[in-house]
Amino acid sequence: MKQYTEMTKAELLEEREKVQAHYDALKAQGLSLNMARGKPSKQQLDMVSDILDVLRPDSDFNSDGIDARNYGNLEGLPACRKLFADLLGVKPENIFVGGSASLQMMYDTIAKCYTHGRVNSDKPWARLDKVKWLCPAPGYDRHFTISESFGMEMITVPMTSEGPDMDVVEELIRDEDVRGMWCVPKYSNPDGIIYSAETIRRIASMKPAAKDFLLMWDNAYIVHEFFGDYVPFPDILSECAKYGNADMVFEFASTSKITFPGAGVSVFACSEHNMEYTKKLLNAQVISYDKVNQLRHVRYFKDKDGVLAKMKLHASILGPKFRCVLDNLDREIAPLGIAHWEKPNGGYFVSVNTMPGIARATWQLCKEAGLTMTGAGATFPYGKDPQDSNMRVAPSLPPIEQLEQAMDIYCSSMKLAALNKLLAE
Amino acid sequence: MKQYTEMTKAELLEEREKVQAHYDALKAQGLSLNMARGKPSKQQLDMVSDILDVLRPDSDFNSDGIDARNYGNLEGLPACRKLFADLLGVKPENIFVGGSASLQMMYDTIAKCYTHGRVNSDKPWARLDKVKWLCPAPGYDRHFTISESFGMEMITVPMTSEGPDMDVVEELIRDEDVRGMWCVPKYSNPDGIIYSAETIRRIASMKPAAKDFLLMWDNAYIVHEFFGDYVPFPDILSECAKYGNADMVFEFASTSKITFPGAGVSVFACSEHNMEYTKKLLNAQVISYDKVNQLRHVRYFKDKDGVLAKMKLHASILGPKFRCVLDNLDREIAPLGIAHWEKPNGGYFVSVNTMPGIARATWQLCKEAGLTMTGAGATFPYGKDPQDSNMRVAPSLPPIEQLEQAMDIYCSSMKLAALNKLLAE
Numbered sequence: 001m002k003q004y005t006e007m008t009k010a011e012l013l014e015e016r017e018k019v020q021a022h023y024d025a026l027k028a029q030g031l032s033l034n035m036a037r038g039k040p041s042k043q044q045l046d047m048v049s050d051i052l053d054v055l056r057p058d059s060d061f062n063s064d065g066i067d068a069r070n071y072g073n074l075e076g077l078p079a080c081r082k083l084f085a086d087l088l089g090v091k092p093e094n095i096f097v098g099g100s101a102s103l104q105m106m107y108d109t110i111a112k113c114y115t116h117g118r119v120n121s122d123k124p125w126a127r128l129d130k131v132k133w134l135c136p137a138p139g140y141d142r143h144f145t146i147s148e149s150f151g152m153e154m155i156t157v158p159m160t161s162e163g164p165d166m167d168v169v170e171e172l173i174r175d176e177d178v179r180g181m182w183c184v185p186k187y188s189n190p191d192g193i194i195y196s197a198e199t200i201r202r203i204a205s206m207k208p209a210a211k212d213f214l215l216m217w218d219n220a221y222i223v224h225e226f227f228g229d230y231v232p233f234p235d236i237l238s239e240c241a242k243y244g245n246a247d248m249v250f251e252f253a254s255t256s257k258i259t260f261p262g263a264g265v266s267v268f269a270c271s272e273h274n275m276e277y278t279k280k281l282l283n284a285q286v287i288s289y290d291k292v293n294q295l296r297h298v299r300y301f302k303d304k305d306g307v308l309a310k311m312k313l314h315a316s317i318l319g320p321k322f323r324c325v326l327d328n329l330d331r332e333i334a335p336l337g338i339a340h341w342e343k344p345n346g347g348y349f350v351s352v353n354t355m356p357g358i359a360r361a362t363w364q365l366c367k368e369a370g371l372t373m374t375g376a377g378a379t380f381p382y383g384k385d386p387q388d389s390n391m392r393v394a395p396s397l398p399p400i401e402q403l404e405q406a407m408d409i410y411c412s413s414m415k416l417a418a419l420n421k422l423l424a425e
Numbered sequence: 426m427k428q429y430t431e432m433t434k435a436e437l438l439e440e441r442e443k444v445q446a447h448y449d450a451l452k453a454q455g456l457s458l459n460m461a462r463g464k465p466s467k468q469q470l471d472m473v474s475d476i477l478d479v480l481r482p483d484s485d486f487n488s489d490g491i492d493a494r495n496y497g498n499l500e501g502l503p504a505c506r507k508l509f510a511d512l513l514g515v516k517p518e519n520i521f522v523g524g525s526a527s528l529q530m531m532y533d534t535i536a537k538c539y540t541h542g543r544v545n546s547d548k549p550w551a552r553l554d555k556v557k558w559l560c561p562a563p564g565y566d567r568h569f570t571i572s573e574s575f576g577m578e579m580i581t582v583p584m585t586s587e588g589p590d591m592d593v594v595e596e597l598i599r600d601e602d603v604r605g606m607w608c609v610p611k612y613s614n615p616d617g618i619i620y621s622a623e624t625i626r627r628i629a630s631m632k633p634a635a636k637d638f639l640l641m642w643d644n645a646y647i648v649h650e651f652f653g654d655y656v657p658f659p660d661i662l663s664e665c666a667k668y669g670n671a672d673m674v675f676e677f678a679s680t681s682k683i684t685f686p687g688a689g690v691s692v693f694a695c696s697e698h699n700m701e702y703t704k705k706l707l708n709a710q711v712i713s714y715d716k717v718n719q720l721r722h723v724r725y726f727k728d729k730d731g732v733l734a735k736m737k738l739h740a741s742i743l744g745p746k747f748r749c750v751l752d753n754l755d756r757e758i759a760p761l762g763i764a765h766w767e768k769p770n771g772g773y774f775v776s777v778n779t780m781p782g783i784a785r786a787t788w789q790l791c792k793e794a795g796l797t798m799t800g801a802g803a804t805f806p807y808g809k810d811p812q813d814s815n816m817r818v819a820p821s822l823p824p825i826e827q828l829e830q831a832m833d834i835y836c837s838s839m840k841l842a843a844l845n846k847l848l849a850e
Contacts, residue, residue, distance in 0.1 A: 037496065045494045049482040052717075057474040069470045071462065071686040099524050100715040107710040115539050115551065115575065126540065126551030142712070149709035150540065261496040263717040284574035285532040287567070290525040290715070292477075292688040 003337035004418055005355075016419040023369065023412040026405075031370035033406040038189075038348035039397045040257055043317050048259050048310065051300045055292065068295040071287050075279060076267070080294040084267045086304040087222060088253060089235035094269045096278070099289050102254035102266035106216060107146050109250050109268065112281055113179075113214065114150060119247055119277040121212040125179065134172060134181035136164035138351055138379035138390045140189040143182040143218070147381070154381035157181075159188070161342075163195035166202040173208040180214035186233050187221035190351040190379055190392035192344020194231065204239035206248070215240070215249040222253055223311045225346040226318040230308050237269060246271040255297060257348065258310060265297045321395040321403055325350050328407035338418040350393040351379070358417040359388045365413035371406050428762035429843055430780075441844040448794065448837040451830075456795035458831040463614075463773035464822045465682055468742050473684050473735065476725045480717065493720040496712050500704060501692075505719040509692045511729040512647060513678060514660035519694045521703070524714050527679035527691035531641060532571050534675050534693065537706055538604075538639065539575060544672055544702040546637040550575075550604065559597060559606035561589035563776055563804035563815045565614040568607040568643070572806070579806035582606075584613070586767075588620035591627040598633035605639035611658050612646035615776040615804055615817035617769020619656065629664035631673070640665070640674040647678055648736045650771040651743040655733050662694060671696040680722060682773065683735060690722045746820040746828055750775050753832035763843040775818040776804070783842040784813045790838035796831050 007015065055061070061068050064078045075081065076097025085092040098105045117124040125131050133152040135144055136159050147154050155172060158165045163185070172178055183203070185195040195203075203215065217236050225231060240249045249271075255264030270278065301307045326343060329352070333339050341352040354362060359376035366373050374392040377385040393410070395403055432440065480486070486493050489503045500506065501522025510517040523530045542549040550556050558577040560569055561584050572579050580597060583590045588610070597603055608628070610620040620628075628640065642661050650656060665674045674696075680689030695703065726732045751768060754777070758764050764779040779787060784801035791798050799817040802810040818835070820828055 039496050042492065042495075045486075045492065049484075049486075049494070052480050052482050052484070055477050057477050059474075059477070061470075061474075067467065067470065069474070069685045069688060070467075071464050071681075099529075101711050101713075104524075104711045111536055111540055115536055124551065126549065142709075145709045149706065256496075260494045260717055262711075262713040263494060263715040281574065284567075284570045286526050286529045286687075288526075288687040290688040290718070292685055293715070293718070 001335040003335070004422055005337055007422075009423070012419055012423050016416070016423065019412055019415045019419060023365070023416055026409050026412060027369040029370070031405060031409070033370060033402055033409070034372045034397055035394050035406050035410070036372045036374045037397070038257070038394050040261060040314075041317065041397050041399065043399070044314055044396075045260065047313055047317070051259055051296060054299045055296045061295065063295050063298065066291070068291040073291060074282060074286065074288050076289065077291050077294045077298065079298045080265065083298055083301060083303065083307075084253065084269070087307060088219065088251060088269050089233075090237050090269050093272065094237055094275065095267050096270070096275065097265060097267050097289060097294055099266060100263050100293065101256065102218070102220070102252040102268075103142055105266055105268050106143075106218065106252055109216070110146060110150060110214075112278070116281055118212040118214060119274055130177045132175065132178045134164075134169060134178060135381045136182065136188075137381060138190050138392070139182060140184055140218070141374070141378040141383070143216070144381050147182075156381055159191055159193065161193060163188070163193060163199035164203075166199055170202070170206065173206055173210075173213065176209040178208065179210050179212065180216060182216050182218065184218045184220055185236070186219060186231075187224060187344055187347025189220065189347065190349035190390075191342045192347040192349060192351065193342060194233070197234065200234055200236070200239055204236065204245060205243035206245065213248055217249050217251040219251055219253045220257075221347045223307055224257060224314075224348070225311065226315045226322050227345040230311070231346070237271065241271070247273050250274065258307060258314070259297065259300070265294055318396060320400055322350065324400060324403050325393055325395045325407060328404075328411055332411035333414060336415065336418070339414060348394060348396055350395065352391045352393055353389045354391060354414060355418060355421070356387045356389050358414070358421050359385060359391050361417035361420065362391065362414045365416055366409055369409045369413065371409040371413075373410070426760040428760070429847055430762055432847075434848070437844055437848050441841070441848065444837055444840045444844060448790070448841050451834050451837060452794040454795070456830060456834070458795060458827055458834070459797045459822055460819050460831050460835070461797045461799045462822070463682070463819050465686060465739075466742065466822050466824065468824070469739055469821075470685065472738055472742070476684055476721060479724045480721045486720065488720050488723065491716070493716040498716060499707060499711065499713050501714065502716050502719045502723065504723045505690065508723055508726060508728065509678065509694070512732060513644065513676060513694050515662050515694050518697065519662055519700065520692050521695070521700065522690060522692050522714060522719055524691060525688050525718065526681065527643070527645070527677040527693075528567055530691055530693050531568075531643065531677055534641070535571060535575060535639075537703070541706055543637040543639060544699055555602045557600065557603045559589075559594060559603060560806045561607065561613075562806060563615050563817070564607060565609055565643070566799070566803040566808070568641070569806050572607075581806055584616055584618065586618060588613070588618060588624035589628075591624055595627070595631070598631055598635075598638065601634040603633065604635050604637065605641060607641050607643065609643045609645055610661070611644060611656075612649060612769055612772025614645065614772065615774035615815075616767045617772040617774060617776065618767060619658070622659065625659055625661070625664060629661065629670060630668035631670065638673055642674050642676040644676055644678045645682075646772045648732055649682060649739075649773070650736065651740045651747050652770040655736070656771070662696065666696070672698050675699065683732060683739070684722065684725070690719055743821060745825055747775065749825060749828050750818055750820045750832060753829075753836055757836035758839060761840065761843070764839060773819060773821055775820065777816045777818055778814045779816065779839060780843060780846070781812045781814050783839070783846050784810060784816050786842035786845065787816065787835075787839045790841055791834055794834045794838065796834040796838075798835070
């Protein structure tokens with residue numbers, strides 16, 4: 001097969017006729033498919049629903065002498081703090097176990113910067129004229145939505161195969177208005193990249209002009225391998241501490257993609273100084289979080305090995321889905337030279353970069369044929385991808401047979417968009 | 426028995442000798458008792474732990490076509506919205522089902538005033554020079570802690586037997602800096618007063634100078650009778666709407682004292698206009714709350730009658746405890762003329778007003794004898810009771826036999842504090 005960019009106009013027209021016919025046939029099936037969000041499938045949820053048998057009316061609800069059913073222990077059950085400490089490679093006293101969603105804890109962490117300031121801020125950020133924020137992109141749309149909601153000026157930082165482009169970051173943080181940065185360091189959303197040791201070292205040793213710079217370290221996919229074994233990952237708290245930056249970072253994690261999305265347990269990890277300050281603020285906000293659910297998770301997993309064992313089961317469902325996406329791309333798209341993509345071993349996405357200027361058109365064609373994809377542009381600040389190129393593929397939700405159909409629509413749509421663009425030039 | 430204020434010095438000295446001896450004997454027992462917080466007892470928690478049998482691995486997790494285990498439905502499961510709508514007397518579309526704690530939703534509602542402003546604010550409150558807030562007192566210390574955390578200037582409004590003194594409120598709201606008010610309208614914390622129909626009418630028809638005035642209506646004890654039958658209570662949303670104040674109020678409720686404290690389900694109720702605005706803001710904060718727990722509660726209670734039936738069981742445990750507190754006060758304190766108190770039929774507290782100037786001393790004597798009480802002053806803004814008189818008694822946590830001991834210590838301590846004061850004058 002010739003690459004599209006090497007085809008003559010006649011060849012392009014001939015190819016378009018073929019692709020259009022295939023696309024029309026797919027469209028005529030009136031399908032309704034969804035690869036838009038990183039939602040676990042029903043099969044995954046069924047697989048972990050035995051967690052609901054862990055606590056029963058006659059269970060022992062005591063954990064370290066605490067009745068998990070009553071008020072108290074703002075920072076979470078000690079046993080749950082220990083479980084997450086082992087997962088993140090930190091000490092239990094660095095862990096705060098919060099509600100059922102890490103996104104909410106991230107939002108709250110930033111909200112408190114605005115209303116109260118950080119532990120080392122001169123004043124609440126609401127009293128600053130301007131807050132700028134570094135957004136490695138492609139990135140997680142919900143991070144950018146938080147930044148936008150608070151009126152931050154978002155600055156796009158290019159992603160490399162080793163993480164955010166640190167030359168760019170080191171230059172930008174010389175501006176005192178730059179107050180923080182979003183990071184998804186392991187299996188980044190959407191690229192699935194693992195930040196390299198050197199990138200992590202450069203991040204941990206940053207010397208931002210803003211002394212209350214906030215590194216938002218969203219370790220959403222810390223144990224989320226779908227190909228191969230668990231990959232250990234450095235602890236960012238001790239890395240930052242090594243360079244005198246102990247208070248710079250808040251790390252986040254949750255069981256949303258281990259047990260139930262939005263109904264699991266979430267945590268943040270931070271320095272003791274940050275913990276003391278944040279607990280004082282949180283003490284005005286909440287008496288205690290859902291410790292019944294914390295205890296349920298502790299008893300279900302027992303320890304880190306218990307978590308990793310469940311992740312192997314998730315991988316047995318997710319692996320074939322990612323294989324399907326990657327195989328379809330390799331077979332249908334690679335020979336045409338109209339896109340390139342990462343080949344992740346974990347996380348929840350495949351990040352596809354089409355030839356410039358066709359992501360939106362591809363999205364639109366998918367939609368018309370009954371396939372909902374993440375909005376083109378969503379992976380960039382303000383929803384604006386300057387190249388109109390990046391698309392996030394989320395293969396987790398549909399059953400595998402639907403996924404084959406969805407990828408057929410996706411590849412056909414991308415081909416058609418590319419052909420239309422090349423023929424219009 | 427003579428009232429203390431009518432005793433001669435010789436009689437006071439004789440009485441003090443007797444009381445001191447009794448107090449010393451109690452103290453010598455080395456007890457450790459707690460009547461500080463409105464925590465349900467283990468017996469209550471055991472009684473509702475059958476809720477943990479409602480959802481099992483093989484349950485049907487679909488509710489109105491929604492898999493409760495997955496992301497989605499920010500505003501909560503329709504069935505859960507309906508359950509709370511029936512409890513509060515509003516429409517399901519006025520209900521937002523949030524996390525496991527209404528206190529957090531109250532905090533967040535106010536935090537968003539500061540970071541984003543209300544639906545009808547000119548600017549975020551963080552950009553105002555001053556925010557004043559009306560605090561009917563005695564009131565709930567955690568409300569005041571929220572206000573203090575945001576740097577509000579709290580203004581104490583006296584409580585009457587019908588609710589906040591509305592003559593005072595109507596005068597104070599002429600100040601545009603006064604942006605809101607805390608209310609616990611049914612079985613107020615700590616007085617256990619039910620706001621009268623006339624008070625509610627005057628609140629609902631307020632014309633505050635601040636157009637974005639926020640009425641925080643914490644209906645924490647909406648179904649929490651411990652003596653007698655359920656008492657219906659007017660819906661504040663429609664009351665406010667009647668007077669053109671539909672957007673003024675946010676109402677809050679939770680199952681913290683129905684199922685598990687801090688591990689139940691909480692809601693806010695508001696106008697459609699507020700709902701639309703708040704959902705837009707919440708969309709940046711959270712994907713969805715814990716719908717598994719929502720479904721668990723819906724299946725457990727089925728409907729309002731199911732909730733009321735459980736509350737009868739709670740009353741069977743709480744009623745004798747409140748009877749014990751009131752009987753002890755009637756027998757030991759009433760004849761002495763050193764305190765008066767409300768006689769509530771619901772809620773979680775008995776509010777005792779000692780003669781001026783002895784609440785702190787009473788608290789200290791209790792503490793030394795092994796009884797922890799809510800801090801004297803805690804029921805007032807900034808923890809400062811100008812009369813040093815109000816004390817909140819929380820009888821729910823200790824088993825009844827401990828409660829008898831606790832009340833013995835409490836009454837003896839109060840007597841001793843009164844005698845010490847009268848003898849020092």
